[in-house]
Amino acid sequence: MTTQLFIKPATGTLTAATFATFTILSLGTAVQAQEVGQVISRTPVYQQVSVPRQVCTQTQVTAPAQTSGAGAAMGAIAGGAIGNAIGKGEGRAIATMIGVIGGAIAGDKVEGPQAGQTQTQQTCTTQQVYENRLMGYNVVYEFAGKQYTVQWPKDPGPTIKLQITPVN
Numbered sequence: 001m002t003t004q005l006f007i008k009p010a011t012g013t014l015t016a017a018t019f020a021t022f023t024i025l026s027l028g029t030a031v032q033a034q035e036v037g038q039v040i041s042r043t044p045v046y047q048q049v050s051v052p053r054q055v056c057t058q059t060q061v062t063a064p065a066q067t068s069g070a071g072a073a074m075g076a077i078a079g080g081a082i083g084n085a086i087g088k089g090e091g092r093a094i095a096t097m098i099g100v101i102g103g104a105i106a107g108d109k110v111e112g113p114q115a116g117q118t119q120t121q122q123t124c125t126t127q128q129v130y131e132n133r134l135m136g137y138n139v140v141y142e143f144a145g146k147q148y149t150v151q152w153p154k155d156p157g158p159t160i161k162l163q164i165t166p167v168n
Helices: 070-086 091-111
Strands: 002-009 021-025 033-063 117-143 146-152 159-167
Touching: 033 146, 070 091, 117 159
Parallel strands: none
Antiparallel strands: 002 021, 002 159, 033 117, 033 159, 117 146
């Protein structure tokens, strides 16, 4: 009596060549059976994938020094008062104006600039990084004197379990 069988790995993805049909001689009724194939080779399969990553850098930034303007205002008032006191007649307006301008300049210099403030500034960008990821294994195994190839999700080790099913 002749029976056809499909040999299928217990897990994994079959390639077209793996669906091999065997013709064997059998004395009784064919039933489903578990067998073991010997692994001849297993090759890891990697896929390069793009992964977005956020990369941040921190930089020290010094803010420019600024004056409050109080020194210039106080100097302008004092300079204007002095110019007004010195000037006579029509020259009083010009003396007052010169006193205001001179007093503002002198008051700003006396106040002087404040020390600049140092701050940490963070700048972030998204960059594409490529990684190699293990997708599975190409496994070549031998059963009943023939070799077969399957893709397997993990390393099967030295043997691979097979499920043998008769086909009528």
